[in-house]
Amino acid sequence: MIKLTQHRQVILNLINESNHHWEAEELARALAERGYRIGIATVYRGLAALEAHGLISSFQLADRKRYERASKAHHDHLICTRCGRIEEFVNEDIEREQDLVAAQKGFSITGHQLVIFGICNRCIDKN
């Protein structure tokens, strides 16, 4: 079992109390703002440990990893390439078709990552 140290608990709480997709440095900044003095290496290690034990989940976006609550059903992401806004969605048809594709190709599917890129309505309205 994972040892939920104070530091890790704080990290976990921050993630659990939000609906945000955190990157490591951003989370470290948020912790610092709240008065916690946690080394950046500890943040990275804490995130890895929490994820390894299923307490949070993550996905790789471009060059950085994003962390979010694990207490959500599986979903994929829509990202506005203008403002960075991230929306979540679930589409059963897509999920089902992916299973079919994998079966057709003789793959035993273990996961997938789908990211849709676009410009969100807020950004479009700004024009």
Added chain:
Amino acid sequence: MIKLTQHRQVILNLINESNHHWEAEELARALAERGYRIGIATVYRGLAALEAHGLISSFQLADRKRYERASKAHHDHLICTRCGRIEEFVNEDIEREQDLVAAQKGFSITGHQLVIFGICNRCIDKN
């Protein structure tokens, strides 16, 4: 128009003559094996230039970019996490559903990336 120097032509040929998803260092190695002495920076710059002009295409996989022929219709990828084998697929249902999802969320879709992870049949048979 892009200047197709000898170096860039060689890089382009290698990619076009294969069905491979090349990473930059791997391609540099292949070039060296064939007797071409091309600096690694030139390989990176050549790949970027070729892609910028639509002569090759790429997608980001984990921490490295993969380059492939541009002379293929849009497709997504299935990756064996055991042996690294990459298969391609096209699924019109998935493509259509993505458009719907984007529309529902008010996004003007510009692209997507779908990677399915799994264990390929060759790897499964080895057990």
Added chain:
DNA sequence: TTATCAATGATAATGGCTATCATTCTGATG
């Protein structure tokens, strides 16, 4: 209390990629 072992923090190292800059090519132009 003591021994053990994990967690932490500061910081060095890693790895893919880009920037810099001096040098080499290329391809008009006179």
Added chain:
DNA sequence: CATCAGAATGATAGCCATTATCATTGATAA
């Protein structure tokens, strides 16, 4: 040709997210 300008190249330094190292601190159990 000779010259010149701009692009391409190569060696290498720099960048940046993340991981590794290692000395120190902390928690737990005997």
